[in-house]
Amino acid sequence: xxxxxxxxxxxxxxxxxxxxxxxxxxxxxxxxxxxxxxxxxxxxxxxxxxxxxxxxxxxxxxxxxxxxxxxxxxxxxxxxxxxxxxxxxxxxxxxxxxxxxxxxxxxxxxxxxxxxxxxxxxxxxxxxxxxxxxxxxxxxxxxxxxxxxxxxxxxxxxxxxxxxxxxxxxxxxxxxxxxxxxxxxxxxxxxxxxxxxxxxxxxxxxxxxxxxxxxxxxxxxxxxxxxxxxxxxxxxxxxxxxxxxxxxxxxxxxxxxxxxxxxxxxxxxxxxxxxxxxxxxxxxxxxxxxxxxxxxxxxxxxxxxxxxxxxxxxxxxxxxxxxxxxxxxxxxxxxxxxxxxxxxxxxxxxxxxxxxxx
Numbered sequence: 001x002x003x004x005x006x007x008x009x010x011x012x013x014x015x016x017x018x019x020x021x022x023x024x025x026x027x028x029x030x031x032x033x034x035x036x037x038x039x040x041x042x043x044x045x046x047x048x049x050x051x052x053x054x055x056x057x058x059x060x061x062x063x064x065x066x067x068x069x070x071x072x073x074x075x076x077x078x079x080x081x082x083x084x085x086x087x088x089x090x091x092x093x094x095x096x097x098x099x100x101x102x103x104x105x106x107x108x109x110x111x112x113x114x115x116x117x118x119x120x121x122x123x124x125x126x127x128x129x130x131x132x133x134x135x136x137x138x139x140x141x142x143x144x145x146x147x148x149x150x151x152x153x154x155x156x157x158x159x160x161x162x163x164x165x166x167x168x169x170x171x172x173x174x175x176x177x178x179x180x181x182x183x184x185x186x187x188x189x190x191x192x193x194x195x196x197x198x199x200x201x202x203x204x205x206x207x208x209x210x211x212x213x214x215x216x217x218x219x220x221x222x223x224x225x226x227x228x229x230x231x232x233x234x235x236x237x238x239x240x241x242x243x244x245x246x247x248x249x250x251x252x253x254x255x256x257x258x259x260x261x262x263x264x265x266x267x268x269x270x271x272x273x274x275x276x277x278x279x280x281x282x283x284x285x286x287x288x289x290x291x292x293x294x295x296x297x298x299x300x301x302x303x304x305x306x307x308x309x310x311x312x313x314x315x316x317x318x319x320x321x322x323x324x325x326x327x328x329x330x331x332x333x334x335x336x337x338x339x340x341x342x343x344x345x346x347x348x349x350x351x352x353x354x355x356x357x358x
Contacts, residue, residue, distance in 0.1 A: 049218065114142060289320065
């Protein structure tokens with residue numbers, strides 16, 4: 001009998017089966033807290049991708065002599081708005097690619113002050129006197145003054161295949177944000193980017209507040225067909241939320257494709273992978289419990305005129321301290337967690353899927 005049990009255990013291990021645990025009220029409450037942490041980590045990560053696009057676009061515009069095209073009117077939007085723009089296919093997706101000037105100028109860093117003068121965004125050289133002047137110290141970075149009051153330091157250099165970007169916000173709701181990006185082209189239409197540093201956001205009257213740091217690598221691939229655009233993003237690394245006291249270990253991919261046949265718009269969103277969420281104790285370092293969300297979701301939505309529909313399929317599980325406490329299922333175009341105690345809760349993946357999947 002003992003040999004039979006040992007053989008069964010080895011067979012289960014070889015098949016990659018996971019241990020299970022009974023989902024107690026405490027476990028489910030912890031999983032709910034972890035899901036909030038997963039959602040905030042996902043939004044923050046997507047926002048960091050959007051900030052890279054903004055910073056790279058400004059740096060490239062100065063390098064290429066087209067500063068008049070920089071939009072200084074909107075400033076830096078809220079994190080969820082930047083995240084939505086970063087994940088959107090079409091023009092927004094193309095903006096995620098590396099903003100390379102196309103020249104071999106890796107040692108060239110655009111410097112000076114970019115501000116609106118006479119209604120037009122204008123680059124002012126460091127040391128220029130007067131009310132529209134630029135401090136003489138601005139010789140190693142670009143200082144961008146937005147109409148909204150946001151002020152951003154951008155340090156940008158690039159060549160035909162790679163870039164180095166530092167983005168630091170010194171005025172406005174994003175003050176304290178200091179991110180360093182390094183990226184390179186890894187294939188046709190594909191870029192790999194690593195980002196580290198802090199993201200901070202606090203706007204008076206807003207319920208959205210961010211105090212997070214990153215150590216993440218992501219790849220962005222953009223492809224366009226005659227009537228379609230596909231954006232694929234792969235994320236690996238760690239994002240820590242110091243407000244929610246959670247550390248998210250992200251290993252996921254997101255593919256968004258939009259297409260049209262002239263009368264019908266079709267969006268296909270696929271999310272695959274996992275997010276492990278460590279719930280931290282008050283010291284902000286020690287792990288209290290860990291919850292992992294392993295998920296495969298496919299959403300297809302169609303829109304014709306003013307009418308639309310969407311279909312869902314999904315699978316996955318929820319782990320608590322390494323043991324499965326529930327399974328994620330799709331039914332009637334809604335996602336649920338079927339807990340091991342035979343109860344059920346709805347599961348909202350909207351923060352993971354981005355605007356096209358909502």
